[in-house]
Amino acid sequence: MCEGPSFEHVQSIGELLLGKTKHRPTIGIICGSGLGGLADMVEDANVVLYSEIPSFPISTVPGHMGKLVFGTMKGKQVVLMRGRLHYYEGYPMWKTTIPVRVLKACGISTLILTNAAGGLNSDYSVGDIMIIKDHIDLPGISGECVLRGGNDERFGPRFLATVDTYDKELATLTKSIAGKLGLSDIMREGTYIMIGGPTFETVAESRLLRNFGADAVGMSTVPEAIVARHMGMKVFGLSLITDMCSLQYDVASATTHEQVLAAGRKRAKDLQELVSNLVQNM
Numbered sequence: 001m002c003e004g005p006s007f008e009h010v011q012s013i014g015e016l017l018l019g020k021t022k023h024r025p026t027i028g029i030i031c032g033s034g035l036g037g038l039a040d041m042v043e044d045a046n047v048v049l050y051s052e053i054p055s056f057p058i059s060t061v062p063g064h065m066g067k068l069v070f071g072t073m074k075g076k077q078v079v080l081m082r083g084r085l086h087y088y089e090g091y092p093m094w095k096t097t098i099p100v101r102v103l104k105a106c107g108i109s110t111l112i113l114t115n116a117a118g119g120l121n122s123d124y125s126v127g128d129i130m131i132i133k134d135h136i137d138l139p140g141i142s143g144e145c146v147l148r149g150g151n152d153e154r155f156g157p158r159f160l161a162t163v164d165t166y167d168k169e170l171a172t173l174t175k176s177i178a179g180k181l182g183l184s185d186i187m188r189e190g191t192y193i194m195i196g197g198p199t200f201e202t203v204a205e206s207r208l209l210r211n212f213g214a215d216a217v218g219m220s221t222v223p224e225a226i227v228a229r230h231m232g233m234k235v236f237g238l239s240l241i242t243d244m245c246s247l248q249y250d251v252a253s254a255t256t257h258e259q260v261l262a263a264g265r266k267r268a269k270d271l272q273e274l275v276s277n278l279v280q281n282m
């Protein structure tokens with residue numbers, strides 16, 4: 001009846017992972033495409049490969065290494081997912097979020113999501129960092145919500161309220177940290193829309209997504225945020241704008257994954273400073 005992993009199975013993977021590290025993190029971080037350098041901020045690291053974890057999906061996308069990194073970041077115990085799973089890789093939606101359920105079983109109470117995204121808001125530029133204020137679950141509202149299928153109440157409720165998905169206090173704290181780091185000029189706050197991918201948008205699709213009210217578009221994050229909230233975790237998200245979606249045919253230029261990764265590398269240091277200072281001050 002239930003499509004997803006059993007509660008007992010998730011708990012057992014959590015216990016297995018805690019047996020592989022001395023750390024007891026309460027903060028989890030998912031690294032977006034090209035943003036794996038966040039893991040370089042981790043000290044005293046214990047690394048577990050996804051391939052060593054029973055029934056863990058494997059990352060297949062360049063820029064996603066497939067490692068869990070336990071350790072400390074500016075004195076706080078953390079675990080990073082250096083490699084996320086995407087629906088377009090062929091996994092059912094629920095399977096892309098097994099790691100989030102496992103992180104909760106490891107004791108994580110706050111999840112920081114990062115991603116690379118295309119800018120839809122014409123006030124944005126490549127290199128901007130957008131605090132995710134809200135999201136549009138395009139697969140979800142058309143029937144592919146990550147919570148579809150049987151629900152085990154030990155994970156969370158059948159019907160989840162999503163008006164308060166993204167934590168406002170962490171957003172305020174991030175803005176103040178960005179100010180101290182001299183990053184205010186590149187900070188934005190907006191709505192992320194998830195598409196299934198792996199195709200980047202046509203011009204007509206970008207116009208549609210912008211008309212829906214989205215400021216940035218990507219192929220991840222939303223299922224993770226929903227599952228984390230389903231289990232009562234605090235959620236905070238940052239999108240790095242790695243390219244601008246074409247809204248006009250005459251200036252249409254094709255986005256490539258290499259361009260996305262390169263934009264991630266360019267902004268890597270700022271993002272690392274921002275996230276690590278946030279973690280320190282949480």
Ligand SMILES: O=P(O)(O)O[C@H]1O[C@H](CO)[C@@H](O)[C@H]1O
Pocket residue numbers: 031032033034061084086114115116117197218219220221256257260
């Ligand atoms: O969302 P993350 O994992 O950062 O990756 C983004 O970058 C990839 C496209 O270049 C897509 O997977 C998109 O979702």
Ligand SMILES: Nc1nc2[nH]cnc2c(=O)[nH]1
Pocket residue numbers: 116117118119195197199200201217218219242243244245255260
């Ligand atoms: N859908 C989508 N995902 C992205 N990830 C990074 N850039 C983009 C983009 O332009 N579109």
